[in-house]
Amino acid sequence: MSLLYPPRLGVNIDHVTTLRQARGEDYPCIKRALKQCLENGADQITIHLREDRRHIQDADCPIVRNITSDYNKLFNLELATAKDVIDTAIHCSPDWVCIVPEKREEKTTEGGLNLQDESVFKKIAQTVETLRSNISGVKVSLFLEANLKTMEIAKKLSPEAVEIHTGEYAKSFLAKSDKVESYLKDFMIVQQYLVENKIHCHAGHGITREMLPQLLSMNIFEEYNIGHWIISESIFNGLGPVVKDLSEIIKK
Numbered sequence: 001m002s003l004l005y006p007p008r009l010g011v012n013i014d015h016v017t018t019l020r021q022a023r024g025e026d027y028p029c030i031k032r033a034l035k036q037c038l039e040n041g042a043d044q045i046t047i048h049l050r051e052d053r054r055h056i057q058d059a060d061c062p063i064v065r066n067i068t069s070d071y072n073k074l075f076n077l078e079l080a081t082a083k084d085v086i087d088t089a090i091h092c093s094p095d096w097v098c099i100v101p102e103k104r105e106e107k108t109t110e111g112g113l114n115l116q117d118e119s120v121f122k123k124i125a126q127t128v129e130t131l132r133s134n135i136s137g138v139k140v141s142l143f144l145e146a147n148l149k150t151m152e153i154a155k156k157l158s159p160e161a162v163e164i165h166t167g168e169y170a171k172s173f174l175a176k177s178d179k180v181e182s183y184l185k186d187f188m189i190v191q192q193y194l195v196e197n198k199i200h201c202h203a204g205h206g207i208t209r210e211m212l213p214q215l216l217s218m219n220i221f222e223e224y225n226i227g228h229w230i231i232s233e234s235i236f237n238g239l240g241p242v243v244k245d246l247s248e249i250i251k252k
């Protein structure tokens with residue numbers, strides 16, 4: 001199924017601030033990281049303001065807003081439904097908000113929103129409403145598992161996009177498991193449903209450079225949000241060159 005727009009690269013810079021927060025210093029400098037990403041082909045900067053503020057802080061959000069605007073690029077803020085986090089989102093006006101589930105004890109986001117649970121659905125519906133009525137022109141994306149029933153429920157919230165959780169696919173890919181094929185099949189099924197309903201189909205979680213040729217060849221996703229691998233690889237090759245390389249692969 002064809003894409004609604006050409007694929008783009010969202011660089012998640014959370015782990016630049018993981019390193020900063022680990023020592024409570026002012027480095028690595030988030031402004032410097034943003035500029036290196038945006039000057040080397042990132043189409044979007046993604047950050048996750050977590051309830052426990054383990055990496056990105058509230059004060060980082062307007063910095064990301066200002067610098068992405070200066071470069072005429074997109075700002076995607078990932079968040080759960082805590083009120084103080086939503087208030088910060090309202091103050092910094094991201095272009096996109098990606099709503100994710102969040103558990104304090106998790107190492108990272110562990111899966112998509114469970115919209116099949118009525119109380120979760122209601123909470124997300126309220127959050128979407130609050131965001132739309134307080135952030136002019138904001139686009140909403142929902143972080144979901146690749147499951148048709150969940151897509152049908154998600155459609156009721158009229159999201160501009162769904163970000164498919166690729167974490168389990170990524171683990172299978174790295175383990176060379178034969179489950180990869182079944183994840184790809186699920187991605188194709190949900191993408192077809194989303195495109196038919198004019199909802200953009202994004203990808204995020206666990207993606208590394210090695211997976212991109214396979215994912216790109218299938219023409220499923222219009223946006224790739226990649227963080228942990230980029231920051232890890234930057235230790236060896238530098239942030240700018242790593243982002244440039246991925247951007248070239250995605251845009252080829």
Ligand code: PXP
Pocket residue numbers: 012014048078098100108109143163203204205206207225226227228229
């Ligand atoms: N998309 C979402 C919704 C996420 O929660 C994360 C992790 O914060 C990412 C993308 C980036 O994932 P990774 O750091 O594994 O590349």
